[in-house]
Amino acid sequence: MASSEQPANPGQADPGGSPQACPISLNICEIGVERTFAKGTVIVRQGDLPDNFYVIIKGRVKVFRLSPEGIRTDLTELGEGAYFGELAIVTGQPRTASVEASEDTVLMEISKEEFEKLLDDNPPLARQIIKQLTEWLVGADHRLEKETVHQARIREVSWFDFVLIGGLSIIFALIFNFYNDNQIPLIQGWGRVGTIKEIALTEALAKYNAGELIVIDARKDPFFQQRHIKGAENFQVVFFDLMAPMFQFRLEQRQATPETPILVYGGTLSRRFDLDLAHALKDLGYENVMVLAGDYTAWEKAFPLVEKPPKPPMPMHFGIPGLLEWIPVSIFVLILIPPVRRSPYLAIFCRILLGVIFIQFALSKIMRPAVFALNVVEYQMMPAWGVNLWALVLPWGELVAGLFLILGIRTRTAAIFIGGMNVIFIVGLVNAILNQYPINCGCVGEVGEPVNWWKVTKNAGMLLMAVQIYFYDRLFVLDRGGFVWRERKI
Amino acid sequence: MIRSICKGISLGLLLLGWLSFWGCGESRQPFVGTYKSTEPIANKGYIELVLRDNGEADWNWVDENRSVKLKWRVQDGRVWLYFKEGIILIGTPTEQGKYLAVDISGEWHEGCPVDKCFNFVREK
Numbered sequence: 001m002a003s004s005e006q007p008a009n010p011g012q013a014d015p016g017g018s019p020q021a022c023p024i025s026l027n028i029c030e031i032g033v034e035r036t037f038a039k040g041t042v043i044v045r046q047g048d049l050p051d052n053f054y055v056i057i058k059g060r061v062k063v064f065r066l067s068p069e070g071i072r073t074d075l076t077e078l079g080e081g082a083y084f085g086e087l088a089i090v091t092g093q094p095r096t097a098s099v100e101a102s103e104d105t106v107l108m109e110i111s112k113e114e115f116e117k118l119l120d121d122n123p124p125l126a127r128q129i130i131k132q133l134t135e136w137l138v139g140a141d142h143r144l145e146k147e148t149v150h151q152a153r154i155r156e157v158s159w160f161d162f163v164l165i166g167g168l169s170i171i172f173a174l175i176f177n178f179y180n181d182n183q184i185p186l187i188q189g190w191g192r193v194g195t196i197k198e199i200a201l202t203e204a205l206a207k208y209n210a211g212e213l214i215v216i217d218a219r220k221d222p223f224f225q226q227r228h229i230k231g232a233e234n235f236q237v238v239f240f241d242l243m244a245p246m247f248q249f250r251l252e253q254r255q256a257t258p259e260t261p262i263l264v265y266g267g268t269l270s271r272r273f274d275l276d277l278a279h280a281l282k283d284l285g286y287e288n289v290m291v292l293a294g295d296y297t298a299w300e301k302a303f304p305l306v307e308k309p310p311k312p313p314m315p316m317h318f319g320i321p322g323l324l325e326w327i328p329v330s331i332f333v334l335i336l337i338p339p340v341r342r343s344p345y346l347a348i349f350c351r352i353l354l355g356v357i358f359i360q361f362a363l364s365k366i367m368r369p370a371v372f373a374l375n376v377v378e379y380q381m382m383p384a385w386g387v388n389l390w391a392l393v394l395p396w397g398e399l400v401a402g403l404f405l406i407l408g409i410r411t412r413t414a415a416i417f418i419g420g421m422n423v424i425f426i427v428g429l430v431n432a433i434l435n436q437y438p439i440n441c442g443c444v445g446e447v448g449e450p451v452n453w454w455k456v457t458k459n460a461g462m463l464l465m466a467v468q469i470y471f472y473d474r475l476f477v478l479d480r481g482g483f484v485w486r487e488r489k490i
Numbered sequence: 491m492i493r494s495i496c497k498g499i500s501l502g503l504l505l506l507g508w509l510s511f512w513g514c515g516e517s518r519q520p521f522v523g524t525y526k527s528t529e530p531i532a533n534k535g536y537i538e539l540v541l542r543d544n545g546e547a548d549w550n551w552v553d554e555n556r557s558v559k560l561k562w563r564v565q566d567g568r569v570w571l572y573f574k575e576g577i578i579l580i581g582t583p584t585e586q587g588k589y590l591a592v593d594i595s596g597e598w599h600e601g602c603p604v605d606k607c608f609n610f611v612r613e614k
Contacts, residue, residue, distance in 0.1 A: 182561065182574070221595060238575040238596070245534035245554045316598045368561075374576035440597075447578055448598030 031118060032108035037101040044099040050088035053115040056080050059105025065097045071475075077102060086129055089115055161413035165404065169397040177369065177392050184369050184392070187385050188272060189279075196278040198293035201302050204263055208303065212261060214254055215303075218277035219266040220378070222438035226310045229265065229303040237277040238374060248284065262289045267296040268380045272387065310436045316448030321360045325444060327353055328461030335464065347473035350465040351405040354418055357462065358402035364445060365395035375442030379428045380435075397421065405469070408478035412470050419466030425459045516564040518543060521587050525610035539590070539610055547571065581610075588612050 034057065037043055043054065046066060056078055063075045063084065075097060078084060088095050089112050110118070119126050177183045199207075207213040208229075215232040217224045224234040233254070235247045256262065262281060267274035274296065278289045292299060318325075331350070335341045365372040373391035376382050382390055397417065404414035425443070432439055432451045441449040518541070525539040535553025541562055549558040549571075561572040569581035569590060581592040582602050590610040591602035 182572070184574075222597070236577075236596070238573075238577040239594075241558045241575065242549060242573060242577070243594075245551045245556060246532040249532040249534055313597050314599050368572055368576075370574055370576035371572070371578060372576075447580075447596075 031114050032110040035107050035109045037105045037107060039101055039103050039105075041101045042098055043101060043105075043107065044085060044095050044097075046095050046098040048095045050085060050092070050095060051112050053083065053085045053089055053110045053112070054099075055083040055108040055110070057106040057108055060102045061105055062100045062102045063097050064100065086115065087133065090119075090129065157412050157416065161410045162417075164410065165397070165400050165413060165417055168400045169393055172400070173392040173396040176366065176396070180367070180369070182368050182370060184373060184388050186388055186392070188373070188388050189275065189384065192279060194279070194282065196275060196282070197288075197290045199263065199290040200293050201295075201298050204290070204292060205302055207261060208263070214251070214256055214260060214262045216262060216264050216277065216281075217266045218264050218273035219268075222311060222313070223266070225308055226436070226438055227300065227305055227307045229299060230306050232265075235277060235281075237273050237280065240277065240280045244280075244284065251286070256286065258285050258287050260286070260288060262286055264289060264291050265296075265299045267291070268377055269296075269383060272377045272384065310438045312438050312450035312452075313440050314448055315450055316445065318444050318449075321357075321364075321444045324353070324357050324360065325458050328357070328458055328465055331461045331464045331468070335468070341468070342472050344472055344475045347469050348475055350469050351408070351411060351415075351473060354415075354462060354465050354469070355402040355404075355406035358398040358405075358418060358421075361443065362395040362399035362402065365391070365442075366399065368446070369395070371446050372442055375440060378437065378439040379432055380437070381428060381431060394421070408476050411473050411477060415466040415469040415473070419463050419470070422459050422463040422466060426456055426463070429456050429459065516567070518545065518562070518564050521564060521569050521583060521590075523587070523612050524614040525590050526613050528609045528611050531608065537608065537610075539592075541569070549573075 032055065037059075043061060058080060060077055060079050061084070062077050065073050065075060067073070084099055085095075119129070174186075177186075204213065208215060215229050217228045217232045217234045218237045219234075220236050220238065221234060224232075224236075228234065233250055235243075235250075240247065251262075264274045264278045264281065274291045278291050281289045334346060340346055369388070369391045372395065373388050376387050376391050398421065401414040401417040401421075404410050405418070429441070429451055433453065433456070437451065439451055440447055441451050441455055443449060443455060522541055522543045525541070527537040527539075530536055531551075534551060538548075538550040538552050540548040540550070545561050545563060547560045547562045549560055550556070558573065560574070563570050563572075567583070569583060569592075571579040571581065571592070573579070577596045579592050579594060579596065580598060581590045583590050588611065590612070592608045592610060593599055593602045593606060594608055595603060595606040
């Protein structure tokens, strides 16, 4: 930075605050005019041509620079006896910083011509200027180095950051689940006593054709309506506790005895539905309950089916959270404008918006993990051991990453976390759409949220926002000051 | 550094306030009470639904001596019942909560679908 307005304080000020505050030995106050500036007045404006040199007689001034984007950087504050404006006169360059009175201030103003004459006649003053210039250059080098280190630290992404966000999410999830009234087991069905008999597909088909088998579909009603084995009953396992007497009544209607062979089918990758229902029926006294061996989807190809077009859930209105989800789509327009695309202010906007959306996502799931776990099962991409763990930890990951984005802590890592979640959501949504699963998105609300391409677009918009934050976020980063652990080697 | 910490704490408090605001639901008070199904279900007797002020509830098959615990809350004037398996049933109250039509599809609908509706009447 050129330094025509760089501060100077030769250390010869009179602390009394009178006109004697001038550096007397340099003989500069004998030729100036005293002027008073009210608090807030801009005395010297960045970019103006230099015309005067100033010595502070009384009061204080603030020296600052404005970047082309309008970002203000306060350089220093000067008090009585300090002077400024001499270097711009010496170099003939426009002012490179502005000076503003931070309180009512009295200055000695010396014109450019008078100052130049004074400089010619006053070698101690010339030496003083050279000394100041040298000190500023050295100081500027130090500041540049410090800022470079800061920028490097802000842009650094370390493994520790991932461990921090991931670890916090896991710890919060486990502690909260421990004390939560609606707690769920970490692994569904873990430690369950007893096994369920498995039956080969061909054998099951032979019994079915001979009319010796009661077939029960354990999935939720929309799946059953979409496709089921002809003649099958639908006992939704998630309704079992609630409707057990009704299910029992329907089995009684089919003259089922404890020895009657019952085939339960309709599992997912997590085998949650068929195995859970089989165990529940066994507990009810039906001893001859079976599930299909091997591929849990094989029944679709082997048995005669009743099929209907898929019926997605009815959409409900989500109010503000639903509206917030629309905004990420605007990012597709904004990134077409290069200066906007690279703007750190856009990064702040993206941080706040993504933070709010993800906190909202989290809050809709944290209190009732069982509802979200059921959603996870329905996406049919998670093995049994992972369903509940995912349902517990993911919302806390959303909450922690969302808070980090808003507070400006580890924003690049938080953006990677949120971007990663968006990728997972997009894969899940596309898989559900292509397979025509009649399921709820589980994104904003608990029910009434069909999976569709619009949801994919919104998630893609959020992914793009995370990428923008990763590359261009640099303002209002809270951990720049160092109160969060950041002792890392660059 | 102290300024940064203060800024962080202020932002944190603001967020907490915001979270609390979102966490607050509608009052349960108008719908607290004991409801009984208007007719026996599947030849297994009546269902009794007890909604308590603290958000806890019971779903009882009276004749079968079978009881299921659940949670409940009110949203947009409707009663949301949460079961531990993750299923949600939505009840639509009518006549100032005298009747409650519970949608047993487990999905969200504007009202209560005729073929998937249990009707309850308030007893206490």
